[in-house]
Amino acid sequence: MFTGIVTDVGRVRAVRDTDRDRRFEIETAYDLAGVDIGASISHAGCCLTVVEKGEGWFAVEVSGETLGLTTLDAWTEGRRVNLERAAKVGDELGGHIVSGHVDGIGEVLSVAAEGGSHRVRIRAPRPLHRFIAPKGSITVEGVSLTVNEVKDDVFGVNLIPHTWEATTLGELTAGSRVNLEIDMLARYLARFQETA
Template sequence: MFTGIVEELGEITAVENLGDSCRFRVRGPVVTEGAKHGDSIAVNGVCLTVVEHDADWFTADVMAETLDRSSLGALAEGSRVNLERPMALGARLGGHIVQGHVDGTGQVLERKPSENWEIIRISLPADLTRYVVEKGSITVDGISLTVVDAGPDYFTVSLIPTTLALTTLGIKQPGDPVNLEVDVVAKYVERLLANSGQGAGQ
């Protein structure tokens, strides 16, 4: 479980093709501190498992399913990535509950800079629109953000200078893909309401 508060802007230093999967080598001295084989680290919002590690890097295997359903397949040597370790039990929840399970991908459509912040418009897959509401939470490339405007096939987020400086959203351009994870609470509520409706009809 993660919070969507990015700890470090890391870098893909190698991509090894393993046929039906690949292995990333990721530089990230903050998140590798105290890391062990089998630990989880979120890379652009995708929960990956540490295979090998050293003082400032770790490797993780990425299966074909993950490459197909997320934007990780577009990463190459030199790509910058958002990194976060799992939240510690009893720690403050700075963002919102993030599972590290990508629901789909969107695409940066537009950037509107202003003096102290920037508005970014991102496309939204049709099957995810019902989970995205104005002022609700959404995870974009592993970053916990608040939805400003929720359209029929897009949403917007407002980014403060810290987010622009310390995450990949500071460098993403129109056309770039991003990983999306909707608020898990919305999915549970939908399931509960659906089950409640079935029960009432029996």
């Protein structure tokens, strides 16, 4: 489990296709002495397992299914990536409960400065849009955000200056593809209503 609060922005240092799909090596500022092989780390909202580590970097392996359902298929060397280590019992829950399971890929329609912040409009894939509600939570590229407005399959979020600068969201432009994870409560409520 994660909270959607990014704790480092890493950088892809190597990408290699293997007989087990694809391997990424990620440079990070994390103290890797405290990161075990097998640990879960959120990468742009996608929970991946550490399989190797070295001085200032760690490696993850990604299956074909994950590559097909997330933006990871387009990652190349040099790409910056939002990272978050798994939450521990007793940690502050600064964002919302995030599983690290990407539900779909959204498309950024517009990015506009609004005061000191930035308003971002994103088109969600259908039928995922049914789970997005005004003032609800959503995870975009691993970042916990509050939904400001929803119209059909388009929703808007407001990025405060800290989020704009401390995550990769400040690099978004119209046409960017983003990993989306809907709020877990919305998912279970919808399932309950379908089966009640």
